[in-house]
Amino acid sequence: MKSIDSYLRTRFMPHIWCPGCGHGTVLNGLIRSVDAVGLNKNELVMVSGIGCSARIAGYLDFHTLHTLHGRALAFATGVKMSRPDLTILVPMGDGDALAIGGNHFIHAARRNIDITVIVLNNRIYGMTGGQFSPTSGCGIQATTAPYSSIDQPFDAVQLASAAGATFVARTTTYHVNELEQLLTRAIRHHGFSVVEVLSQCPTHFGRRNGHQETVEMLRHFKEGTAKVGSRQLAEQVDLIPRGVFVDEERPEYCDQYAEVIQRAQAARAGGAGGEEPQ
Amino acid sequence: MSASGSTATGPRTVFVQGNEACAEAALYAGLSFFAGYPITPSSEIAEHLSRELPARGGRFIQMEDEISSMAAIIGASLTGSKVMTATSGPGFSLMQEALGFAIMAEIPCVVVDVMRGGPSTGLPTQGSQGDINQVRWGTHGDHSIIAITASTHQHLFEATVRGFNLAETYRTPVVVLFDEMLGHMRERLVIPEPGELPTVDRLRTSVPEGVDYHPYLTREDGRLPMSDFGGVHRYNVTGLYHDMWGFPSTDPAIVDDLAHHLHDKLELRADELASVRTYGMEDAEVVLVSYGSPARSARQVVHEARLNGQPLGLLELETLWPFPAGVVRRACRSVRAVIVVEMNMGQMLRHVKAAVDAPERVFLSNRVDGRFITPRDIRRVLRIVEGQGE
Numbered sequence: 001m002k003s004i005d006s007y008l009r010t011r012f013m014p015h016i017w018c019p020g021c022g023h024g025t026v027l028n029g030l031i032r033s034v035d036a037v038g039l040n041k042n043e044l045v046m047v048s049g050i051g052c053s054a055r056i057a058g059y060l061d062f063h064t065l066h067t068l069h070g071r072a073l074a075f076a077t078g079v080k081m082s083r084p085d086l087t088i089l090v091p092m093g094d095g096d097a098l099a100i101g102g103n104h105f106i107h108a109a110r111r112n113i114d115i116t117v118i119v120l121n122n123r124i125y126g127m128t129g130g131q132f133s134p135t136s137g138c139g140i141q142a143t144t145a146p147y148s149s150i151d152q153p154f155d156a157v158q159l160a161s162a163a164g165a166t167f168v169a170r171t172t173t174y175h176v177n178e179l180e181q182l183l184t185r186a187i188r189h190h191g192f193s194v195v196e197v198l199s200q201c202p203t204h205f206g207r208r209n210g211h212q213e214t215v216e217m218l219r220h221f222k223e224g225t226a227k228v229g230s231r232q233l234a235e236q237v238d239l240i241p242r243g244v245f246v247d248e249e250r251p252e253y254c255d256q257y258a259e260v261i262q263r264a265q266a267a268r269a270g271g272a273g274g275e276e277p278q
Numbered sequence: 279m280s281a282s283g284s285t286a287t288g289p290r291t292v293f294v295q296g297n298e299a300c301a302e303a304a305l306y307a308g309l310s311f312f313a314g315y316p317i318t319p320s321s322e323i324a325e326h327l328s329r330e331l332p333a334r335g336g337r338f339i340q341m342e343d344e345i346s347s348m349a350a351i352i353g354a355s356l357t358g359s360k361v362m363t364a365t366s367g368p369g370f371s372l373m374q375e376a377l378g379f380a381i382m383a384e385i386p387c388v389v390v391d392v393m394r395g396g397p398s399t400g401l402p403t404q405g406s407q408g409d410i411n412q413v414r415w416g417t418h419g420d421h422s423i424i425a426i427t428a429s430t431h432q433h434l435f436e437a438t439v440r441g442f443n444l445a446e447t448y449r450t451p452v453v454v455l456f457d458e459m460l461g462h463m464r465e466r467l468v469i470p471e472p473g474e475l476p477t478v479d480r481l482r483t484s485v486p487e488g489v490d491y492h493p494y495l496t497r498e499d500g501r502l503p504m505s506d507f508g509g510v511h512r513y514n515v516t517g518l519y520h521d522m523w524g525f526p527s528t529d530p531a532i533v534d535d536l537a538h539h540l541h542d543k544l545e546l547r548a549d550e551l552a553s554v555r556t557y558g559m560e561d562a563e564v565v566l567v568s569y570g571s572p573a574r575s576a577r578q579v580v581h582e583a584r585l586n587g588q589p590l591g592l593l594e595l596e597t598l599w600p601f602p603a604g605v606v607r608r609a610c611r612s613v614r615a616v617i618v619v620e621m622n623m624g625q626m627l628r629h630v631k632a633a634v635d636a637p638e639r640v641f642l643s644n645r646v647d648g649r650f651i652t653p654r655d656i657r658r659v660l661r662i663v664e665g666q667g668e
Binding site: 009042045061062064079086263 | 310311313329332333335337339341342343345346347349350351352353354355356357358359361375376379507508509510512513514515516517518523525526
């Protein structure tokens with residue numbers, strides 16, 4: 001593998017993340033997976049929204065577009081539609097992807113446009129100081145839930161699957177090898193791919209919810225999750241499943257639009273390809 | 279479109295809606311990517327482009343809302359495409375945040391707002407000019423923006439092409455504004471031959487591969503050469519205040535420089551960007567100032583007044599923002615009265631008053647009932663101003 005530094009904009013270090021944050025681990029796994037796929041940096045576009053997760057884009061030596069809260073997938077759709085040959089990576093936070101950006105998330109999945117989304121799920125709004133998010137779940141202490149939260153959580157994997165994503169997986173920042181492998185598969189997948197990564201926010205989530213130490217949060221990822229299809233998961237239904245949930249082939253959006261162009265041009269040329277629409 | 283042979287060369291005469299004229303002009307200017315969401319009264323632009331763009335190898339996408347439409351065209355512009363979206367008031371309100379992003383990150387793009395009555399859902403099928411100040415100040419923070427309009431399909435065609443040229447030249451969003459009446463009215467349009475109207479492509483960097491490229495280092499002439507995403511220069515684009523590499527910065531000197539740059543690059547060029555049309559202004563003693571479809575009625579009033587020997591003139595604004603204050607001041611310097619003719623509660627009136635030497639002599643002729651302002655409406659105000667009563 002090429003050196004990690006060759007993928008980083010070291011000029012912009014140090015990064016903004018807190019000690020113990022899981023996002024650096026995801027950045028590491030992402031670089032390893034990009035290296036494994038063997039992509040040229042000039043062909044890589046990373047589009048991000050707003051939040052701690054979105055700052056990944058700035059540190060990577062790709063074409064990087066740091067956009068608006070929740071809208072990364074809409075910007076990314078424009079990039080991909082006009083340059084379908086480019087590889088698009090979109091890191092998003094749980095609030096970014098599933099609250100303010102929820103509509104763009106499900107519609108990008110529905111189109112099956114070839115974009116790889118990494119949802120860094122730390123169950124909290126970290127950058128704004130620890131407000132509860134759509135993945136916090138009930139009974140969580142947050143700065144906007146001082147009497148503990150009553151909001152039911154979203155399951156990012158189920159949402160992406162139901163919306164039509166053709167590759168859906170979940171892992172954690174504890175399972176670093178699995179993280180690299182899943183991201184590699186997601187990038188290689190031709191279609192809309194979602195990898196949810198459970199990531200720790202010791203500063204804003206852990207501290208208020210009984211996890212004083214990062215190590216304790218990582219242990220929770222290790223002990224609180226199990227592989228899809230494993231006996232452990234069958235026996236302990238309250239564990240969070242990890243692994244690949246969806247991996248299927250469906251027509252990709254830009255490929256389909258290439259066919260629209262062919263039909264339109266055939267109609268215009270008066271060829272056999274189609275008739276001028278009325 | 280009555281004439282669908284759009285691959286033909288040479289001027290074509292067609293009988294079309296203003297919306298179609300705008301869409302055809304965008305294609306003429308080199309549009310290759312459009313994203314939009316259905317909304318009355320602008321949907322015909324999306325419909326026309328969904329049919330024409332793929333036939334010319336371009337791309338059209340119907341997004342899930344106006345927020346994502348605006349975002350998608352910014353993404354596409356960064357790859358080097360000429361881009362546009364089209365909407366009306368409610369959709370334009372939703373686009374404000376991303377419009378601000380395009381201003382901050384200096385992304386060339388064209389946004390069409392076919393105005394209907396507002397606020398809120400308002401009058402979806404009827405005309406208005408209620409968005410004039412929203413276009414200027416709709417997105418938060420200090421900024422500048424270009425907005426242009428026209429009153430006939432032929433002029434709208436030219437204005438739209440110019441809108442693309444300005445967006446590409448100044449790396450800024452340009453809003454093409456017109457109202458439902460012009461959007462839905464059919465009239466004759468002569469589509470110019472290729473090359474007849476100038477079309478401008480963005481300046482691209484000559485910095486070779488391997489040499490440090492500074493996407494946000496302004497040249498002496500104020501311009502910033504771009505590099506397409508997917509090319510050899512990899513850089514960061516952000517809505518945060520940023521340094522010459524596009525990396526976020528809170529350094530007061532960098533923030534101050536960028537804030538001034540974003541403001542000055544357009545505001546200091548207000549005269550250069552000003553586009554106006556004049557009718558009977560040579561010796562006018564009373565001047566109508568109008569823009570968009572009300573200027574059609576104003577033109578008729580001037581035409582009739584001149585037949586009767588009355589020294590009435592029309593200053594028709596085609597550049598709305600930056601406001602052509604210098605042009606307005608000079609045109610109205612020695613006149614007895616100025617009447618601003620517009621379909622809102624006087625949104626341009628206050629800017630005309632601020633521009634001229636004698637604001638107490640500036641009056642308003644307006645309608646806000648969704649109906650087209652008629653020559654008779656204007657003549658009634660003219661008589662009152664002239665002291666002739668009703």
